[in-house]
Amino acid sequence: MSLTDRVLGDRQRLAYIASQAADARLNVELETEGMTLNIGPQHPATHGTLRIIARLDGEQVVWAEPSCGYMHRGYEKLAEVRTYPQVTTLVNRIDWLGSFANEVPFILAAEKLMDVEAPPRAQHIRTILFELSRIANVSLFLGDLGVQMGAITPVFFAFRDREYVLNLIEGATGGRFHPNFDRIGGLKDDLPKGWIAETKAVMKKLRTFCDQIEDLLFGNEIFQSRTRGIGVIPRDIAMQFGLSGANLRASGVDWDLRRDHPLPMAWNKIDWKVWTHPDGDSFARCWVRLQETREATKIVDQLLDTIPSGPIMAKVPKIIKVPEGEAWVSTENPLGEMGYYVVSRGELGPFRVKIRSASFNNISVAPWALRGVYVPDIITILASLYFILGDIDR
Amino acid sequence: MSTTSEAQPRITSVAEVKAALGDRLVDSFHKDDLWLRVRTDEWKSSMRTLRDTLGFHYFCFLSAIDWMPSPFGRGEDDPTEPAPERDTTIRQGYAGGETRMQVFARVTNPVTHVSVFVKVDVPDESLTVESIHDVYAGANWHERETHEMFGISFDGHPDLRNMYLPMDFEGFPLRKDFPLLARMVKPWPGIVDVEPLPGDGDDEGGEE
Numbered sequence: 001m002s003l004t005d006r007v008l009g010d011r012q013r014l015a016y017i018a019s020q021a022a023d024a025r026l027n028v029e030l031e032t033e034g035m036t037l038n039i040g041p042q043h044p045a046t047h048g049t050l051r052i053i054a055r056l057d058g059e060q061v062v063w064a065e066p067s068c069g070y071m072h073r074g075y076e077k078l079a080e081v082r083t084y085p086q087v088t089t090l091v092n093r094i095d096w097l098g099s100f101a102n103e104v105p106f107i108l109a110a111e112k113l114m115d116v117e118a119p120p121r122a123q124h125i126r127t128i129l130f131e132l133s134r135i136a137n138v139s140l141f142l143g144d145l146g147v148q149m150g151a152i153t154p155v156f157f158a159f160r161d162r163e164y165v166l167n168l169i170e171g172a173t174g175g176r177f178h179p180n181f182d183r184i185g186g187l188k189d190d191l192p193k194g195w196i197a198e199t200k201a202v203m204k205k206l207r208t209f210c211d212q213i214e215d216l217l218f219g220n221e222i223f224q225s226r227t228r229g230i231g232v233i234p235r236d237i238a239m240q241f242g243l244s245g246a247n248l249r250a251s252g253v254d255w256d257l258r259r260d261h262p263l264p265m266a267w268n269k270i271d272w273k274v275w276t277h278p279d280g281d282s283f284a285r286c287w288v289r290l291q292e293t294r295e296a297t298k299i300v301d302q303l304l305d306t307i308p309s310g311p312i313m314a315k316v317p318k319i320i321k322v323p324e325g326e327a328w329v330s331t332e333n334p335l336g337e338m339g340y341y342v343v344s345r346g347e348l349g350p351f352r353v354k355i356r357s358a359s360f361n362n363i364s365v366a367p368w369a370l371r372g373v374y375v376p377d378i379i380t381i382l383a384s385l386y387f388i389l390g391d392i393d394r
Numbered sequence: 395m396s397t398t399s400e401a402q403p404r405i406t407s408v409a410e411v412k413a414a415l416g417d418r419l420v421d422s423f424h425k426d427d428l429w430l431r432v433r434t435d436e437w438k439s440s441m442r443t444l445r446d447t448l449g450f451h452y453f454c455f456l457s458a459i460d461w462m463p464s465p466f467g468r469g470e471d472d473p474t475e476p477a478p479e480r481d482t483t484i485r486q487g488y489a490g491g492e493t494r495m496q497v498f499a500r501v502t503n504p505v506t507h508v509s510v511f512v513k514v515d516v517p518d519e520s521l522t523v524e525s526i527h528d529v530y531a532g533a534n535w536h537e538r539e540t541h542e543m544f545g546i547s548f549d550g551h552p553d554l555r556n557m558y559l560p561m562d563f564e565g566f567p568l569r570k571d572f573p574l575l576a577r578m579v580k581p582w583p584g585i586v587d588v589e590p591l592p593g594d595g596d597d598e599g600g601e602e
Contacts, residue, residue: 069558076543077567081469081577112426239504241532242453253504260507326488328427328500328511330454341500343459343487349468356455356500364535393558 012232012372019062019372034062039378041070050363050389054370054378061378064370066363071393079353084110084184084320087350091340092178094357095391098137098334100129100169103182106353108263109329109342110184113322117264122186122312127266128199128303129172129181130331131296135206136165137334138293141386142213145286148383149226154217161209164202171195184320186313196304203297210294218287227283231369231381234280241368242361245336246292247385249276250284257332265331270302282384289386321348335359335391359391411510414447415440423488431489431513437497438524441512444501445529450510453530454500456537458516458544461486462494464570469577493518495546501530516546525551543568 040051049070055063075094079087091106092099104126111117118126143158166176172191173179181188217223233243238251248255256274258267275291277284324346330339336358343352362385369381408424418436423429432440444450461484466477484494488511495516502509516523525548527534535557537548542556545566556563565572 069556072558074567077572077574080464081574236451237531239452240530242455242530255504255507325425326429337454339454341455341457345463347468351463352459354455354457354459360535360539361453361455361532364532368531 011229012234015372019060037375050387050392052366052370052378052382054375056375059374061370061373061375063367064378065367068363068389068392071389073390073394075394076353076355079350081349083348084322084350087353088182089178089180091355092180093390094355094394095137095333095335095338095359095388096177097140097388098133099175099177100133100173100179100181101137101331101333102338103180104130104265105329105331105333105338106340106342107182107184108331109327109340110320110322111264112327112329113325113342113344114184114316114320115323116185116314116316118186119311119314120266120308121190121310122314123264124266124303124307125172125187125191125312126182128300128307129169129179130265131300131303132165132169132199134296134334135293135300136162136169138289138296139165139206139209142210142217142286142290142293145383146217146223148379149223151217151220151223154213157209157212157216161206164205168195168199168202171198183313185316186311190312191307196307199304200301203301206297207294210290210297214290218283218290224283226376226380227281227286227384228279229281229283230377231282231373231384232280233365233369237365237368238280241365243336243365244358244361245332245334246288247285247336247362249274250288251280252276252278257330257337261330263329263331266303267299269306270299272299272302282380285384285386319348321346322350330356333358335386335388336362338391355394357391357394359387359389360394363387363392411444411448414443418443421490423490425488427509427511429489429511429513431491431515434515434517434523437514438526438529441499441501441526441529444510444512449503449505450501450508452502452504453532454502454509456497456499456526456533456540458495458497458540458546458568459487460495460544460568460570461491462570466573466578469574489513491515495521495544497523497540497546499526499530499533499536520547521545522547522549524549527551542566545569 035056037054037056041049051067053065053067054061075090078090087106088103091102094102139158139162143155146154169179170176172195173181233251235251235253238248254274254276259274272295275288277288322344324344326343328339328341330337338358339356341354342350345351370378408422411430412419418432418440419430420433421431463482465480465482467480493515496513497516498511498513500509500511514523525537527537537551538554538557540546541548541554542559543566
């Protein structure tokens with residue numbers, strides 16, 4: 001029959017039938033009366049200002065839809081009246097927990113059009129800062145996860161340990177949240193003295209943090225029963241909706257842009273592993289993120305040992321004019337695939353920038369995934385899909 | 395780690411795609427990526443062929459481009475003076491085109507990690523193309539966004555409500571002829587310095 005029937009597991013099919021039945025009951029106004037539940041725009045479980053409108057029948061969701069737009073800042077329009085170096089200031093604020101990672105694909109796209117490549121040292125430091133913003137971003141997710149299910153402790157651990165990473169980012173770039181450090185052709189500055197040793201110490205702390213979270217949260221019976229088998233997104237659905245990052249890998253797709261798309265970055269120079277999980281449920285998504293955070297600390301450790309010497313800036317003209325053309329670069333950001341489609345007309349600024357943010361696709365699966373679930377599961381499913389509002393609305 | 399992936403070809407051969415799409419393919423362009431342009435009336439069927447025959451199962455994004463250069467330039471005009479005349483000749487990008495608006499999408503083959511951009515002309519009179527939400531479910535939201543920002547309709551889309559703006563909002567913000575009001579009401583400070591600084595005029599005490 002329909003696509004949903006073909007790819008669903010038994011459990012989801014039952015939930016789907018139940019939701020259809022609930023819908024039918026709703027229509028003839030038998031047994032129960034439907035109600036509409038508004039979650040948000042201000043709600044602790046929404047990571048910003050997202051509103052979820054859910055039509056319920058009893059405890060079950062018949063239909064749910066996220067309503068966004070509370071954070072829309074129109075960056076695609078604004079980028080058209082900025083020069084290339086100015087755009088990084090804007091895109092910094094898209095995913096505000098992992099800001100540096102937002103700058104990289106845009107700069108790489110501009111470099112691709114200009115046919116410039118950053119020197120190896122700059123590529124290396126870029127990759128380190130990229131992974132640090134991943135750790136800062138995802139460690140907060142891991143802490144927050146507990147709060148949404150009623151566990152308070154993990155969030156204190158997360159904020160404490162994220163602080164170390166933010167200090168490192170601040171030490172290298174001067175900005176805790178919005179580094180604005182990446183330049184076309186390289187980086188603004190070299191690393192400060194003593195930064196490497198300090199980073200190594202912090203990576204050790206972060207690995208301990210991951211172990212603690214794994215013990216506290218992932219081994220917890222309540223956590224498991226709240227997430228295992230809940231919000232299953234099968235492989236086909238994940239690909240159709242364009243999920244990316246940990247959400248995609250948790251559905252069993254072995255795809256990581258860091259490994260699979262050759263970019264002028266340093267990931268291909270070291271040894272690391274892409275984590276996947278076959279289940280596709282909320283637990284799998286959280287578990288993949290935890291493993292990725294730990295893997296990121298190992299990536300940073302290896303990169304710190306192998307930083308090549310040399311300049312941090314390639315030779316670029318003072319006034320940057322990008323030759324005519326179209327370029328697309330996407331990277332594996334903390335939230336998933338983040339890409340920029342840059343159209344240049346040979347002017348000081350881009351003609352058009354399409355920002356493909358990970359959360360927009362990730363949250364677009366919510367109406368599908370929330371169908372037929374129970375009210376408390378809305379929170380865990382949304383939490384495990386992990387979105388940041390600035391990344392949805394742009 | 396990535397030595398294996400670098401050995402893989404990132405682009406499918408143009409010949410393979412041409413054979414599968416037949417005369418539905420109008421033009422193609424091959425650089426680092428592969429750009430295709432398909433006939434407007436065959437937009438949906440081309441996407442279906444890409445998905446079913448060539449294995450492009452992963453939907454990345456869908457959006458549009460307005461190829462008319464902005465009549466407002468880069469918003470750096472002095473609002474007190476009449477706006478200068480600007481060249482607004484429409485010139486399309488890779489894989490060509492005949493209309494002002496083009497819808498484009500990116501899809502990926504998750505096995506070979508090959509991706510293509512597919513562009514389609516949007517007829518100037520109707521500003522409508524087929525919806526591909528039943529080929530790629532993820533296109534649903536992207537089409538809503540494109541409808542809101544460019545005013546392009548998608549035939550067969552179930553629900554083209556606005557995502558960001560209020561429903562009674564007039565105009566389509568990402569069209570080039572939609573002025574960026576912030577730049578219209580106040581001159582861009584980086585270009586023209588209109589407000590005289592305090593102390594300007596008396597030459598001796600200008601600097602501390």
